[in-house]
Amino acid sequence: MRRALERISLIDVFMWIVGGSIIGIVLVGSVATIRSGQYSIRHWSDFLIFGVAQGSVYALIALGYTLVYGILRMINFAHGEVFMSGAYTAFFVADALSKSGFLGQNPLLGLLAVFAVSMATSVTVAVILERVAYRPLRRAPRLVPLITAIGASFFLQYTFRGFYGSGFKSYPEVPVLQGSWVWGGIVSIQRIQVLVIVAAGLLMLALYTYVQRTRAGKAMRAVSEDKDVAALMGINVDAVIVQTFIIGAALAGAAGVLYALMFRQVHFFMGFFPGIKAFTAAVLGGIGNIPGAMLGGLFLGIFESVGPILFLDGLGVPAPYQLKDAIAFTMLVLILIFRPTGILGERLARAKA
Amino acid sequence: MAILEVENVHTYYGNIHALKGISLTVNEGENVTLIGANGAGKSTLLKTISGLLHPKQGMIRLAGEDLAAYQAHEIVGKGVVQAPEGRRVFGRLTVSENLEMGAYTRVDRSGIADGIEHVFTLFPRLKERHNQVAGTLSGGEQQMLAIGRALMARPRVLLLDEPSMGLAPILVQSIFETIVQLHAAGTTILLVEQNARMALQIADRGYVLQTGQIILSDTAGNLRQNEMVQKAYLGMA
Numbered sequence: 130m131r132r133a134l135e136r137i138s139l140i141d142v143f144m145w146i147v148g149g150s151i152i153g154i155v156l157v158g159s160v161a162t163i164r165s166g167q168y169s170i171r172h173w174s175d176f177l178i179f180g181v182a183q184g185s186v187y188a189l190i191a192l193g194y195t196l197v198y199g200i201l202r203m204i205n206f207a208h209g210e211v212f213m214s215g216a217y218t219a220f221f222v223a224d225a226l227s228k229s230g231f232l233g234q235n236p237l238l239g240l241l242a243v244f245a246v247s248m249a250t251s252v253t254v255a256v257i258l259e260r261v262a263y264r265p266l267r268r269a270p271r272l273v274p275l276i277t278a279i280g281a282s283f284f285l286q287y288t289f290r291g292f293y294g295s296g297f298k299s300y301p302e303v304p305v306l307q308g309s310w311v312w313g314g315i316v317s318i319q320r321i322q323v324l325v326i327v328a329a330g331l332l333m334l335a336l337y338t339y340v341q342r343t344r345a346g347k348a349m350r351a352v353s354e355d356k357d358v359a360a361l362m363g364i365n366v367d368a369v370i371v372q373t374f375i376i377g378a379a380l381a382g383a384a385g386v387l388y389a390l391m392f393r394q395v396h397f398f399m400g401f402f403p404g405i406k407a408f409t410a411a412v413l414g415g416i417g418n419i420p421g422a423m424l425g426g427l428f429l430g431i432f433e434s435v436g437p438i439l440f441l442d443g444l445g446v447p448a449p450y451q452l453k454d455a456i457a458f459t460m461l462v463l464i465l466i467f468r469p470t471g472i473l474g475e476r477l478a479r480a481k482a
Numbered sequence: 483m484a485i486l487e488v489e490n491v492h493t494y495y496g497n498i499h500a501l502k503g504i505s506l507t508v509n510e511g512e513n514v515t516l517i518g519a520n521g522a523g524k525s526t527l528l529k530t531i532s533g534l535l536h537p538k539q540g541m542i543r544l545a546g547e548d549l550a551a552y553q554a555h556e557i558v559g560k561g562v563v564q565a566p567e568g569r570r571v572f573g574r575l576t577v578s579e580n581l582e583m584g585a586y587t588r589v590d591r592s593g594i595a596d597g598i599e600h601v602f603t604l605f606p607r608l609k610e611r612h613n614q615v616a617g618t619l620s621g622g623e624q625q626m627l628a629i630g631r632a633l634m635a636r637p638r639v640l641l642l643d644e645p646s647m648g649l650a651p652i653l654v655q656s657i658f659e660t661i662v663q664l665h666a667a668g669t670t671i672l673l674v675e676q677n678a679r680m681a682l683q684i685a686d687r688g689y690v691l692q693t694g695q696i697i698l699s700d701t702a703g704n705l706r707q708n709e710m711v712q713k714a715y716l717g718m719a
Contacts (some may be wrong), residue, residue, distance in 0.1 A: 141496045209578050242575050296500045334545075344582070344586070345584060347575065347579050347583060348578075348583065348586065350572070350574065350575060351575060351583050354572045354573065354574060354575070355570055356535055357566075357571065357684075358566055358570045358572070359583070360533075360534065360553075360554035360555045360558075360562075360582055361532055361534070361554060361558060361564050361566060361633060362555075362558065362583045362586045362587075362631070362635070363556075363559055363587035364555055365555045365559035366555065477691070
């Protein structure tokens with residue numbers, strides 16, 4: 130008995146106490162919030178739907194982190210700026226189409242054009258990034274490309290700031306996407322949220338099918354496991370790496386438009402927080418794992434949207450929604466302490482055996 | 483006729499001079515073995531032939547064509563295919579997907595399907611497990627898959643790097659039987675082995691590699707009788 134106790138370290142005990150008390154606070158807070166009756170089912174369903182929409186955008190960006198990590202074991206910290214550059218450039222197209230009235234008359238074609246421009250811009254930026262900033266450093270120590278990525282991220286932010294100024298630009302309204310649907314007075318969903326969730330879902334389904342079923346997708350998985358052997362099978366490893374950046378960037382470009390349509394603005398710094406959040410989501414789900422990134426994104430989006438009010442409102446915390454980032458990152462730390470590989474990540478030791 | 487010619491090849495690993503002027507030839511339809519101790523440079527030579535490493539000096543020719551200008555993945559398309567040391571199957575891909583990756587350079591769909599059938603007749607165990615991820619196979623099954631995967635590219639020259647490594651004796655026996663079978667069916671093979679006894683029993687000719695240099699080359703029969711080979715590689719006093 131004593132021996133068994135001695136084997137438990139103080140730090141472990143401390144961590145369990147911290148974890149336990151946080152769970153305690155969450156439970157007490159949730160019960161208090163629900164019992165206060167301040168929020169109706171209608172409110173909760175609003176929070177939930179907003180969380181799913183927000184989470185879908187996180188998931189799309191998170192896929193870019195996870196795909197590149199899976200292939201190169203490198204965190205592309207400029208990915209948030211890849212997202213921004215697509216959304217920002219597409220703003221000019223959206224703005225012009227809106228002013229000419231085209232977006233009102235022919236919303237489907239108009240939106241497709243906005244998406245196409247955004248995705249193409251993101252892809253171009255990512256491909257240049259890979260070629261200029263990452264490929265020459267592929268054999269360098271891991272810290273080097275990481276620092277380069279952070280540098281590239283600043284470079285892109287301030288390039289956009291230099292060209293287009295530091296102010297917010299408001300994204301035009303798309304008339305078809307205004308308004309919402311209500312069912313039974315309980316569930317109400319905005320049209321724009323429907324677009325975000327459906328578009329993200331379709332893109333993720335397409336990605337999953339591509340990676341699992343096609344020859345190129347299988348080659349991607351082969352390269353992510355063993356580059357040398359993939360080359361010995363006749364797979365052009367450089368081409369697969371570029372292709373991975375292209376897919377990740379296209380998803381980020383699409384996410385950029387969805388994000389801009391939801392929040393109705395673009396800004397040179399807009400990639401930073403969604404980028405960090407999506408990176409968090411990718412780690413949460415298990416970095417390198419594609420379903421993990423999707424799940425992590427949704428989970429983080431819902432958690433951020435429902436969590437602060439559910440956990441903190443009942444405890445009398447004023448303006449709990451302001452604490453959403455603090456809550457999101459507390460959860461990240463907790464998950465990394467108790468499950469370092471993320472939700473769906475495999476244990477490294479087992480993966481290697 | 484010589485299909486693969488290696489001529490005075492020097493390869494460096496960083497600053498280490500790993501291959502010091504290697505020359506060897508493999509003729510069409512031959513089974514040639516390369517034996518040597520750990521660290522002699524056997525795998526380095528195969529990696530150089532496959533294009534994963536680039537020689538500082540010397541030339542490698544396939545059916546007369548210089549391979550220097552090609553990258554590793556292009557050399558596979560030319561017909562030099564390697565089953566690497568330590569098997570290195572794609573552990574998270576299924577057995578069938580591993581075989582498809584072996585056929586990556588091919589575009590003839592029906593030919594690929596036939597190739598998979600051929601591998602399954604060669605290794606019925608793989609057929610039973612075709613939907614299983616390769617990481618869950620036993621060592622012997624993974625070696626079968628590694629060889630099968632290399633065959634999928636329809637090699638003109640098949641490079642086998644230590645196929646017997648880490649396998650139980652009975653599996654070693656069965657892998658070597660497969661190699662004999664492949665050779666009998668006309669496949670040209672360059673077999674790198676530490677298990678010199680087995681390798682010299684099934685090969686036509688052999689080369690002995692020591693610290694980056696070829697120190698002996700002869701028919702397999704003569705090498706088996708060679709006193710130095712017996713002492714150093716066959717464990718005879």
